[in-house]
Amino acid sequence: MSPNRTFVIVGGGLAGAKTAEALREKDFDGSIVLLSEEDHLPYERPPLSKEHVAGKKALADFTVHHGDWYRDHHVDLRLGTTATALDRDAHEVRLPDGSTLGYDKLALATGSRSRRPPIPGSDAAGVHYLRTIEESDGLIGALAAGSRLVVIGAGWIGLEVAAQARERGVVVTVVEAAPLPLLGSLGPEMGTVFAELHREHGVDLHFEATVEEITTDAGRATGVRLAIGDVLPADAVLVAVGAQPNVELAEQAGLAVDGGVLVDAALTTSDPDIVAVGDIAAQQHPVLGTRIRVEHWANALNQPAVAAATMLGKPAEYANLPYFFTDQYDLGMEYVGYAPTGGYDSLVVRGDVTRREFVAFWLGRDNRVLAGMNVNVWDVTDAVKQLITAGEPVDPARLADPSTPLDQIL
Template sequence: MSSNQHFVVIGGGLGGAKLAEALRANDFDGHVTLLAAEEELPYERPPLSKQHLAGTQQLPDFTVDQAAWYRDHNIDLRLGTTATAFDPAARTVTLPDGSTLSYDKLALATGSRPRTLPIPGADAPNVYTLRTIGDSDVLAEVLRSRRQLVIIGAGWIGLEVAAQARARDVAVTVLEAAELPLVGVLGPEMGAYYAEVHRLHGVDLRLNTKVELIRTDDGVATGVQLGDGTVVPAEAVLIAVGAQPNTDAAAAAGLAVDGGVLVDAALATSDPNVVAVGDIAEQQHPVLNRRVRVEHWATALNQPAVAALTMLGKPAVYERLPYFFSDQYDVGMEYTGYVGRDDDVRVVVRGDLTGNAFVAFWLDPQNRVRAGMNVNVWDVTTRIKELILAGEPVDPERLADTSVKL
């Protein structure tokens, strides 16, 4: 690659930082500009609802690279700066001040933003979302100073915050529109499991619940009004109803977008000079043979190595299976594989569900393993991957039998 080439990365989270690393690791000696919307050095996000919220990790502990690394590797890191638009025909990126950057190759790592609720009271000062280090700092102070928290949404963020709040003896009510928490991701069996975990830890979990509005007094939220007129008192409210991928600039530039930015197995978009990684990348997965978009840490961590090779014109395929993890109370889990919301699957449990030590497997009608979730059972992720990748039918009874090795 010519040292005169200019590669631009839009997005200063884990994905953007890892892309800059991968370009230099592959001996790209051209110019690299990394645009980071936040003022902090790129950092990892999982601790925001886990260790940082608990006070056991601080920002330097999960910062990807220190400032010296960017300086030593000649990365033009621009904090507090993002792109307002880009033009694939002219190959330019427009900055907030109206100036432009020319690029030879462009990487989109723009991540997601919290979904909001279009209801009265959602803009009250004690109504929060969680996405940034600043959000986590504010929420940590809320958990120290308030005794009554209402969380709207029983997804991963909502449940992880609920666990941290209960650890501080904060009264927690979780309001969920669906019939079970996490049902769209894990299905009814494991959704029911997580519902029981939280109820056993004192969470007031209310399901099939419609939120009408957030009641305020002098502009401050005092409670959440439900569809049946019930008001749940609150000193603070967290809205945790999912994330919206930041695809607006890609769509405006004419890239193919359908939920996320459409990318091929090599993470190239519909424009061969542009790649996309992380939350926004809707990939045609070569192993799963379907389009998937995974809003989790492992995707932002691992996709950049492939995207960098694609930018450099080298053959590359991203074929890792989706993976994510969660920690709630004394329940640690890892999930490997992929099951769509409408897929025809059944769950086979290996181990003790009531004792919080088991592995759950999702099997298709041919008894092939599509995904596995290990809860407080460790060092089995590789075996789960092997079962998925083998694509062969398994005996469900032997799979459930802990005396039979995986």
């Protein structure tokens, strides 16, 4: 490998930092330039709605590497800088000051941003979104005991913040357009579990509700008006209706994009000199046999090793199963696999749902395990992965029986 080669990484989050790390670990001795739009060192985002909001972790605790690491590993980290355009023919990215930066290989790790639906009043003071450390800090400042928070969206971030707010003594209302929380991720059976969890902790849940406007007074949010006319009073509003992948740079460059940047199993885009990792990567998954884009921490953490190998011309593929986790009140959960609503035939539960100590399994055709979720039951993720990757039919009765070890199901 010629030391004169330059690899550029666009995106200064976890995926970008880990791509730089993986390149050095794989003995790339050329130049690495890491462009980060934020002014902070790259950091992990899950704590923004978990430990940071809970007051258990400061930014330094979830910063990927401290400043000395980039200097010691000869990574040219440019904070407050990102690519404004990409010229694939010239192998150049354009920077905000109008200059260009040449590359031999390029990694796109541009991540995603909060969706901002066109709700009247959504730009008022007191309306919060959650994607950056500044937004998390601003939200924390609004969660005073006795104050009222309305959360628009009952997805992972919305529910995690709702839980942390209740722990702080905040009066919480959650508004969701779907009939249940997490319906697209978990289906109705497990969505009900999370609805009951939050009701037990005093959250006022409004399902199948349409938000008409965020009401304001003197430019500050005062509540949320629903289409049916009800007004939910609020001192603060959190809009948590999903994330939007930052694919504009890829689209401008003419890369194949369809809901995300299309990549193969090796994370190569439609341009052989460009890879994509993290939230934006819509990968043809070699195990699942379908194209999937996952907006979770595990991809940003683990995909960079494959992307780095691909950039270096080494054979590699990303075969990890989708994985995510959450902590809400006294419920800790891990999910592995892929079983979107409408994509599975049945659900099998082993354990006690009422005590929230169980493992749930989503089964497809011929009783093959597609995904599993352990709730307050630990050290079973590897066994669940084995059931999924085996691709063999299981006996649902044995799967539901806690006396049958998971490693003896097949």
